[in-house]
Amino acid sequence: MKIVYIGNNLKRGNPTTLQNLSALLSTVGYRIKVYGTSKNKFLRILEMVFGVCKNYKATYVLIDTYSTTNFYYALIISQLCRCLGVSYIPILHGGNLPVRLKKNPLLSKLIFKNSYNNSTPSLYLETEFNNQGYETVYIPNPMQLESYKFKKRSHISLKLLWVRAFDEIYNPNMAIEVVSELKKRGITAYLSMVGPDKDGSFADCKELAIKLGVENKIEFTGYLSKEKWVQKAANYDIFINTTTVDNIPVSVLEAMTLGLPVISTNVGGIPYLIKDKFNGFLVENNNVDEMVASVLDLTKMNSSDINILIDNARVTAENCDEGKVLKKWQEILK
Structure with missing residues (x-):
């Protein structure tokens, strides 16, 4: 055919x-x-x-x-x-x-x-x-689940990971503002922002980090291959998604597959993927205080509740296993 x-x-x-x-x-x-x-x-x-x-x-x-x-x-x-x-x-x-x-x-x-x-x-x-x-x-989009090593977590540290293109619609500034708000509360968090520049937001984010006094708490890696950022993810404990418009972002699914707890804005197709406090956390669009609260809630969870959350997320992501996806396509392409 x-x-x-x-x-x-x-x-x-x-x-x-x-x-x-x-x-x-x-x-x-x-x-x-x-x-x-x-x-x-x-x-x-x-x-x-x-x-x-x-x-x-x-x-x-x-x-x-x-x-x-x-x-x-x-x-x-x-x-x-x-x-x-x-x-x-x-x-x-x-x-x-x-x-x-x-x-x-x-x-x-x-x-x-x-x-x-x-x-x-x-x-x-x-x-x-x-x-x-x-x-x-x-x-679903096909994923090779064996390429993502699932990590159990006994506790959650304040090491945040953001993976997306630097574009205004993905609201990268919000991630920096989260780190700044935690600092105002006397709490130190570290953030790695992974992704290429798309509309000039990369330079704007660096300027904002300096303005808010958190530039030494934020790493800007630029573009990384999937293999490199997945490897990097093992050293982080919270994945934040700050987008203002979205569908089903692959990076969020990948984070769920890796066992990274996800906190995301509740926009577009995200609530069809993430159920609040079941397989991740949802916050209102551009609401820094809500995201900060969710970050702190995660750090206070016991190991049993943490692993229930990330196990639920992994099960959700397993619907994208390429074997299951292929069967669905074969049903259509008869």
Whole structure:
């Protein structure tokens, strides 16, 4: 069976969802043709169109679908598939796609009502799309769980880890403000911030750390490969996620797999992943005081309660095991 996969195939940083899923499907004999390598947006859509036309006899076209510019890529490719008589499956990733459904109902209907199926690695998007009448199936992003060494913890220290791109929507300043607020209370915490700069927020965060007098308590590593930050995570005890908009962040799932207790803002698809005080902690968006309180609550937990929390988180993450994910895809790609 031949499958064309349209999405982000840029050769930089850690492997993308497209690269992981196409590699997984290839292991059981699917012939995957991937398109989306050009950094130039115009050239990228030309490459995508060419790929679909060249492989018009493919059984399926998979389309990674987001809520911004990529939404229009998905629109163009989906309608081209309809013209060629090729079945296509949008894979829904963008946390703001429910807004797009309301903002562009006609364009959304053209894409999602005429698809062979709609899939998403987000329970949030599955719920939102089904509520809007677009039949959608939940299939998590695949993870090699054996690559993540689970660590039991007898106590929680004030060593915090943040892993994300430095971008305003991920609110990295909040992580620094948490360390500052703890310092105001006479409590010393250490924070490592891992990730590449995306919009200039990296420099802003360094300036903020100096302004708040916590620069000697914060490490800025820049980009690290997945292997390196996972190895680094063994030396930390709390993972904080400060985003203002999100879906199902892979870094949060990875932290849960590693046994790192997670404290996250309660936005987008996060509450579909984390249940407060069951497999992590949820705080209101941009609420530094709530995150500080949750950090301190974690440090006061006994070892039994800590390990119940992180065991629950690990079980949640195990739904993303690549073997389980592959079976779900095989059910669709019959």
